[in-house]
Amino acid sequence: MAGSEVHDDAEKQRGRDPTPGARSKGTSSTRDPLKSLERRVSRMEVKLSEDVAVMEDLGANFTQIQGDVQSVAARVMSLEVGNEGLRDELMVLIKDTISTAMNDAIEVMKEVVAAEVTSLKEEVAELKSEVTLVKRVMANGPAIAQPASNMEIPRPKSFQGSRNARELENFLWSLEQYFGASGIRDECLFPIMVVTPAGVPPVVPGSTGTGHKTGVTPPV
Template identity: 35%
Template sequence: MADQGGISIRWEAMEARVRRLEELIGKPEQPPSVGLIQQVSSIQEMVESLKMKVKEELLETVLKGLESVSDEISCLTDVVDYKLESLKADLRLVKLAVANSGTDGSAVAPKVRVPDPKPFGGERSAKELENFLWDMETYFQAARVPDTEKVSITSMYLTEDAKLWWRSRLSDDASANRERIETWEVLKKELKDQFLPCNTS
């Protein structure tokens, strides 16, 4: 029992010292654990903010990459379309050559390579357009192109502004339910009307 009394006295003495210290330096404003919790909470907020920022930057990078891929696919599609149309025109010529070779029972004439006409890019020049039309007619005769194929084959030799006009014209005709240009004579007139406004002869 004497020991318990001694412990009690020592405890009271210690409490008295703590009170004296608190009077001298003041009580702690908050327990250390509260400050630590606030620091942890602040760190968690910073981590969440960094996560959001990384997600946004990653999303932006992915979207830019997708735009770039989409542009490349569009360019490749245009190239493939052009090559496909070119192959179709070549196939038509091959079919014509096969159909026209020896059909009348006469001896087959030696094969002569018909040079391709110079493409027309839509220059607003009477000389350029007339030369193009003359070259196409000469080409049709030499390659024995039937009337039904002349418009589609001519379209393969339109480039730049002329090609753009032709594609727009096909689209406009389809959307307006207009009759398509299907004869060489009509195509010649339309080309002259479009690229030589003062010369519709």
């Protein structure tokens, strides 16, 4: 009992659920297109909220810089009249510093916005593919695999090399029945034609001489 509890605790610490069936349930939910679509939408919402927060921080920084500049400019302008030269030099220095800081901030903002736009474009492309997959699944429904038949199917007798048209037709008919019972009947992939003497139209098992489909006739 104690060993089982220790094993369960170890599995929980690794981030796995020790209960039976939890692994298969998680796998199936991961493959669900709707679940994947919801996760991608949630990630996009988180990214958008983060982008909004970054832009708000940049706006607050610009506002603070503007307030600091106005305060420094007011102090410079309050200098005595005799210090006009120093005042002018300080104003030029302040303008250059502000211009450099603003340009750097704008470049940083451009890089951040460009990176986020690229990331959002990738997410949108993935979302489009997920939506297409969901639409396809909803339109076609889940694929149903045909179970293989466990019934023992008798194999046709080997062809003895007879030149008789009737014997050849019977042999091809037995092949058609065998493939049909095996679930691989496809007249487009397995066209069965009987070679007949010259001047006689070919005979297709299960059809008339005019080429119209009839019921399958057993060999004579």
